[in-house]
Amino acid sequence: MGRSTEPADFGAVIRGARCSARLTQAQLGARCGYSASAISRIEANKLRLEYSAMLRICEVLAIPPGRMRGSTVPDGAAVATVTISGPSDEEDAVRRRELMTGVLAAGATAVVGTGSASAASLSGDPTAGLEDALFRLPDAEPVALPLLITRTAAARRAFRAAHYEVLGHALPGLLATAAATRDAATGRARQQASAVLARVYVLTSELASKQHVDAAWVAADRALSAARESGTPVPVGEASRVLAITMRRSGRWSSAVRFLSGEAAELDAAEQRAAAVRTTLLLTAAYSAATGGDRSTALALLDEAEGDVERLPDVPGLFTVEATRAQVDVYRIGALNALGTPDEGVKVAAGLNIASMPTPERRARAWTDIARMNHALGDGPQTFAALRRVEQEAPQEARRPALRALASDLLYGPARVPGLREFAVRTGVVAA
Template identity: 30%
Template sequence: MRGMTETLSIGERVAWYRRRRGMSQEVLAGLVGRTADWLGKVENNRADLDRLSVIKSLADALDVQLGDLLAEPSLLDWTQDVKGRTVSVLREALMDYRQLSPLLSGEANGFRPDLEVLRQEVGDAWTAYQEGRFARTARMVPSVLSLAQAATRSYNGDQQLEACRLLAMAYQSAAQVLTKIGETELAWIASDRGLSAAQESGDPVIIGSLFRSVTHCLLANGRFDSAKQLTADAAGFLQPHVSKASPEFLSIYGTLFLAGSVAASRSEDRATTRTFLAEAEESARRLGQDANHMWTAFGPTNVAIHRVGAAMELGDVQLALDQGPQLDTSQMPTERRVRHALEVARAFSARNQTDDALSLILDAEKLAPEQVRYHFIPRQLVTSWIRRQHGRPSLALADLAQRIHVIESR
């Protein structure tokens, strides 16, 4: 089903799966604590499904994955700087049986990657991700993983520990981009391998970073309560290092709580959302300014971005509109700027300010077309706007719908 229904709205997919299950609207609505009238409006595009907690409850009742209702695209588009295989190459790298055990990996054949070169290549992969260039990231990571794996086998002592740190961060870059494009099973493999490498390094900063990666994987799979609990457990593990924390540690620690706040808001836990955001804010206060240590883009602005996102997940649309539009994200990495713009667009749309929402999405698309293409918010909004048009949609809306593949090409 996924990949075959990119042109359907979320409500239309709910109807498709409901009928396939042989369920009436009354039964499904009852399972999620809603009325049949509400469900009928959702399925007929007269009411938006704009909260992941509600979409997840419908997915659970229909016994499908969250991604099935979000209809994440099944293909990563080729781009001007990347033509040819992308995710398939990364899949092969992650499923290479020789990486399962050092007993299967063979000899290093005397090849010893330069750690400084490897460090630069890991950084380049993360930079591509933060620029929203997902195809490029997916294409870069397999070779970086290969080099990092070779480094862990060919060095000893402190240099081997550094190789493990770099391998962990390479796996995390893979997990991040795979999560963004809906390849959640592969992302889980990458996060699991990355956490193992992080533990081998013994570095609490790297371990904390990979805890965040696992949290994102749980979020992508709709396991919001598990992601929330992992945040608490990981924070407990990292707590002994907080008092003498480096900027890198503060950034990782704070960002872990930001990921946890997403989980808490999506599970409609207001108290925990407030607690996690307060913890992140304290780390940002200690850090003192926006920074990008360990590719976290962490600081006061990222905390504010997550406050807006949490407000939307909890249904506090007016709060998101009060805080979101005036937030200056111009110094943030592209991925963060675009993610915030999409959240504000969702808030505008919820207040029927479609022109403002469309303008934000078009501006975001100029910055990171791949990110807009693969995120569920613009896909959902554009599909619902098209469905509700009484006449022909505007040229700007129609063209955007074709570019992100939510309607058939003319």
Template identity: 35%
Template sequence: MSPSLGLLVRSARVAHGWTQRDLANRLHCSRSTISRLETGAQPLDDVATIRRLAEVLEITPTALGITATVTIHPPAEDDVRRRQLLTGLAVTAAAASAPARAAVAAAAGPETNPREYLLARIRDAMLGTGHPNQPIQAPQLPSALNAAIRDYDNCQYSRLADALPRLISSGHSAGETASSVLAETYTLVTRIMIKLDDQLGWVAADRARTLAAASGIPLVAGEAARNLAVLARRAGLHIQAAQIALGMAEDEMLQGRDPTLTAERGLLVMSAAYTAAHAGDRSGMRQLTEQAAATAAQLGRGVLLRDHGGGFSPTAVQLHLISAEYAAGDPSAAIAAARKLTPRSLPTLERRARYFTDIARAYGMWGRRNQCLQALLHAERAAPQETHSRPAVRDLVTSLLVSGRTSPELRGLAARCGIP
């Protein structure tokens, strides 16, 4: 699919006020497929699929390069048609986007759909749209950030929907004096966007890294780089993701005997290990994980940098190993790693929810439907807003619904996750 056709699809989607996942649900495909279509990375040659795409987006098939008789328009005519339609859609999207976002946030509400409400509030704050937020005075910004981190650790999305927009707008208003707080705020936003599978994570990560460099604080810079590496990995840029993580771990600013610097290096090595798992390099994943485990053992059993996504410790490395083994394609090894942990040993509610979700994903890959469902229900009991909001959970629940016999427990979970 050409970049111009991809832009056409994206513009039509935005004009409807849909996310990539909204369009994917209507086409019964994955969000990543829509992303590849919009960037031109995936060709679209099937006529039936093109017609279905045109139908859902409410545009003519000719705009996507086919006619009623399935003949291709001359290139020049196609280009003219696309340019005209793109212009119209761009105008429509620009005119409709602000009220559409407000409508989504208002319709969703913090309790009925915390994910959409949180995303809508953060988008407005980052884009400078929506209603002004109540300002936070500069001296109170650090304590407000700490409170937001606690809300993240406790999976309180509805509270974050109020706290993060205020931190963003107030941090920018405070200027250079708040660069480190604002960098950490954007790092937290990036972490949330990664979890919720929203593309605005790239913008937040770029802002976090720029502000972190300006602050000159090693731990802030390390976390900004780690989140950027996660985004690169999720985009399939495995080599670049490993370079970002390991390059930062070796950076001069993170060297020294300070335990927190050592812990940050350990977190970056764990990120590189997870990237190796996604790249299919199981040996590399295990070698890097062993390196992180040795570092954690040297530091002792306590948790360091708890505010950095749950922190670094031997327990954190073991939790990482569950998802790494799953990503490397070995669900039995993932379950074996999980059995070496107990949920109460994990430092935050968010980490406990991740533990159960990772177990569910491993059981799902293994084809053990009942164990997968039970793990998801444990995750829901631990952190309902987190579980109902995560696309990874929704994908698992959808897979269970279509792959075999359903149960009242499964249908109830699907309903609570907003899956029809």
């Protein structure tokens, strides 16, 4: 049996310290970058933490780190592993964008399709209802393939615009409709419907991963199964990428690198779309290697991806991530952060043209990596400036658990940063 460095009842230690500090589960979660339900699972020993995440919680609750060492517990069958990374004109712009998101929600829901009544409300957790839907899809009737493609394209636009509440509300119904359409089809039509279903599962896994929800693994596995049934290389590559992300998040970074390298080798580098997907697999493999501290592999994969994009013409239409020089630079900054050498990313960041990136979701991701770089370098004001840019690009990105954890680190750090507390209130780090 595997072993953990957690004490036999780490959850009880957390629960006792939280109660002594007179914090609710929601308040502790806000400070550490988790939801209240995640804290509940941690306290019930149903959600296993990596060491860095345990340290963060212990720091918030003033628990001596030594209490985590020296004891072992058997691995549990249903336990997941997660890691925490981590009124001006600008604020008015953010509020206008949030208002526009609400206006778009009605139209996007009409195009994408509605979820079940118990799924995420447009003002709540964007992943509420996803886990239930994955294990028991709502009842749905098959639709014509062109209509299914149209609805999936609308869901993709919601993801790329970082309208996660709209997307989360729509996904349960869209998953059910896509599955019903695939099941009712035969021959070539079934292969085409399988490719669409795979991409709906890719969106589900992407959204769940952003919110640190365990359902990401289930969705990614189903995405790959549907993609393989389609017999189309590009959806297989896209599904492989999200599955590898879930592998990395569970601590299996070396398995993720091997898996992605094998899948990349299967793609035809002479075909433009396949070559572009191959590049995104190399980038994800590079970041996975970096999280495991394998510097030589990470940098070699980044260099290979950079060489690919120099040879590739602009290829639009990749599902959730583009194969561009800007993307390579963003992944390089993220990998250098993960390797513990953020200073090496400063020059890369200085030459990065974030405005050229095509979607709010990708621009927000670039600013996130720059925020992490500046935080690791101890520059609080520049970290906060980058977080503000995340919020400007995509307000719902700024409310992700990893971003809330980073804002919490700044808020409870030694330096006082003007405007930070107001940002923390807006993004749910602290109560108003």
